[in-house]
Amino acid sequence: MSRTEALFRDEPYLKSAEAAVLGINDRGGIILDRTVFYATSGGQPGDTGVLTRADGTAVTIAATVTGHTKDEIIHVPAAGAALPEPGERVLLEIDWERRHRLMRMHTACHLLSAICPFPITGASVGEDDSRIDFDLPETGFTKESVTENLMELVDADHPVFTRWISEADLAANPGLVKSKNVRPPSGAGRIRLVCIGEDASIDSQPCGGTHVARTGEIGAIHIGKIEKKGRENRRFRIRFGPLPAG
């Protein structure tokens, strides 16, 4: 199947776009020449939204996933939808409110990984609640102290930007990779770094997700819980809103 141009990679604020249908896969998934729909990857859920056919019929997109490779983006229609034909021009619109919450949460996860510089063993971004698991046997961290550190970074309104580096650059700087289990994609020749702060002073790490442009856009967040997950793991949960009193 042909490769889909991932418009969200350089333009995470793009809410809609026109595209052409390349084909329908054997499971009824829609493949397009370009898309604004982010496909589930790296702990960030894929987008939902609407695809409007040439005749005006709306097809609900219930999920977006990757195919055999990460370059294959598959738009999963809601059950019973009348599928578009290959070659058809369609209009794409993502559920922007949901995506923007995910972008805010995802960026907050980067801030947490900068505050807690320990190897990450798992992460999941959600609309209301996100979690990061750290390889961290003992912690002096409290919900209150980490929330305070997070909000300092949010309130400082640091810029968030991407930069491409070569695989050789990444190999020379292994400290950039914070995940123990997920290796950045290799073989493509270049790696996308997500940087926070002037000159990436706060953080930089390989990531293919969508992020807000400035940390201030994240708004109020707090650590809801720090849970013990086995002898060497701590799970931090990030939630929207200020830390509840008491």
Ligand SMILES: [Zn+2]
């Ligand atoms: Zn990211």
